[in-house]
Amino acid sequence: MNISVFDLFKIGIGPSSSHTVGPMRAALDFVAKLRERGCLQQVSGVKIELFGSLGATGVGHGSGPAVILGLEGQAPETIDPAYMQPRLDEIKQQAKLSLDGEHEISFVEDDDLLYIFAPLPQHPNGMRFSARDAAGICLYTREYFSVGGGFVVDEDEIESAEQAVHDDDDTVLPYPFETMEQLLGHCNASGLSISEIMMANETVHRSAEEVRQGLLDIWHVMQACVQRGCDIDGTLPGGLNVKRRAPELYKKLMGRPEAALRDPLSALDWVNLYALAVNEENAAGGRVVTAPTNGAAGIVPAVLHYYMRFYYSGSESGVVRFMLTAAAVGMLCKRNASISGAEVGCQGEVGSACAMAAAGLAAVSGGTPEQIENAAEIGMEHNLGLTCDPIAGLVQVPCIERNAMASIKAINASRIALNGDGEHFVSLDKVIKTMRDTGADMQSKYKETSQGGLAVNVIEC
Incomplete structure (x- = not known):
């Protein structure tokens, strides 16, 4: 691939x-x-x-x-x-x-x-x-x-x-794969992790240090996007008058650090903040990283921030492993289904990003290749059928909150998988195929046309 x-x-x-x-x-x-x-x-x-x-x-x-x-x-x-x-x-x-x-x-x-x-x-x-x-x-x-x-x-x-x-070039990769089954086969035969397989393929075109630095540069852009989203207040453009919520939430969380000692779920407030900040910046036309799309751009950064700030083991080398692993899942979603909301609905955008983030988090949490696949499969499976029906054609409602919800779902998918042994009933390859088939069956009005769903049932302001 x-x-x-x-x-x-x-x-x-x-x-x-x-x-x-x-x-x-x-x-x-x-x-x-x-x-x-x-x-x-x-x-x-x-x-x-x-x-x-x-x-x-x-x-x-x-x-x-x-x-x-x-x-x-x-x-x-x-x-x-x-x-x-x-x-x-x-x-x-x-x-x-x-x-x-x-x-x-x-x-x-x-x-x-x-x-x-x-x-x-x-x-x-x-x-x-x-x-x-x-x-x-x-x-x-x-x-x-x-x-x-x-x-x-x-x-x-x-x-x-x-x-x-x-296949925009004819370079032979050391570990070519078009399915998760093939990727797991490489892992089992070589003893390498998914991120190591990905790095080996990437270094056909550039050095390992160039790959590492390039991914860290992308991570820095993600961090800057979150910070801008936390700093810039006001109303999003487009006419819906949607208020930015990340700055107010950021101030609340910074002002009550002791709450974390009483509330075991306070980390989720921070994950919500990271996702909201990115997607509010995206809605305002700011600089973001497609991950794998703009409409789903907040999920991978939110879960990466969670890893870096709530894991004792959070490190830059972990960020590289996370992103390489997540990318492997994203490649499979793109090749074997779609990451386009206009083609398969939001399951292709938010669903793919959720699967990618779940896989990345499982990888940096010490998961086996089979547990990583399980995490990605759970993340995708529980976004199947998700429609793309943005109100007024703006990437705001329900898109912004949807990224926060999927970020939490990705973390939970990773935790469920890590508490298992890697064996699971539905494979990632099968759930990706199901996503493709579901998208083909989905009426076009639910695929980024703003002609169905919330887009027509909520009065535009």
């Missing part, structure tokens, strides 16, 4: 990996294609069409701003969130944008950016970019599909999306 831990854990911006990060990457690729074809300077205007789930919830998810800034050459991992809105205001006022930051063209958002509820046949998250010259003649057009977690494929790759996303 030639997918890297750094493909799953990517630094980006909120509020959505599939609806913000992916579209920005698609726009970047479209501009690169224009340059490769030698027609960038001939472009007089562009047209962007967002289809399906992108069309239905793209306004609330920031898809439009993402593609506009992507066309200007901005990348999700490097753009300053504070730069975005002022620049978008300039583009709207001047009715012009700068392709790749150097070639100015006319751009009227109401005319050149269209939200279309009907999906393209290949995938619910489709986009079409078209460039025209001064005479209105189409110079180039390309369709892209945001397939979850910030991954993007184009119209040629979507027909073989598994290969395009997962």
Whole structure:
């Protein structure tokens, strides 16, 4: 499986990996294609069409701003969130944008950016970019599909999306695997842990120290995100007037440390805080880490914070083992089902993240490969059928609280597994297949369209 831990854990911006990060990457690729074809300077205007789930919830998810800034050459991992809105205001006022930051063209958002509820046949998250010259003649057009977690494929790759996303090179890995059964087989045959198997595969492309430092850099971004979420008060954007709760909760917890001596569950308040802080930052368009998506970005950081702050054994080497183990589970979810809410509902986002965090925590708690698999299976199994029905198309309700609930569930899944011997009735491979099948059976209105569930039963403010 030639997918890297750094493909799953990517630094980006909120509020959505599939609806913000992916579209920005698609726009970047479209501009690169224009340059490769030698027609960038001939472009007089562009047209962007967002289809399906992108069309239905793209306004609330920031898809439009993402593609506009992507066309200007901005990348999700490097753009300053504070730069975005002022620049978008300039583009709207001047009715012009700068392709790749150097070639100015006319751009009227109401005319050149269209939200279309009907999906393209290949995938619910489709986009079409078209460039025209001064005479209105189409110079180039390309369709892209945001397939979850910030991954993007184009119209040629979507027909073989598994290969395009997962096998983007022909490097032979020392321990290839496509199922948990195969991964456990490697562990049993080699005597290596899941994290050691993952490290061996990662070092085909980079040194062990580069892997370690890269993962610690991602951990530092996660920590900074939690801290920002605890420090910034106010109301989240988008019109629902959802109040940030993390800053107030942080002050309460800091102001009553003695409560921890009386309340055996006080650690859960901190786990809730970590998750709420991350997802409130995500909802505000801040810098987050896809883990494996933005909508589920708070779960892995929350459980990692729990490990570092409530375990005597918490260490940076443990963080690396945690993330490598979690990534192995995320890879299996992505390859054999989906991590896209628009494709399988929130079970693919929060369910996958819960399974990843449970596996990571079991690993740093001394779990065997079989116990780790059991932890991941429990985390996924008890998120099966979870719908994606964000109110007003915003990644706020129920998304923010859902991350806190899944973080607690991941910790409990790990504890249940560690109190067993690794033997269990349902395998992770089977529960991932069930997640895929459940997503296929799920009505489209429950898959990130804001046309069902809470999105229609709660009055929008």
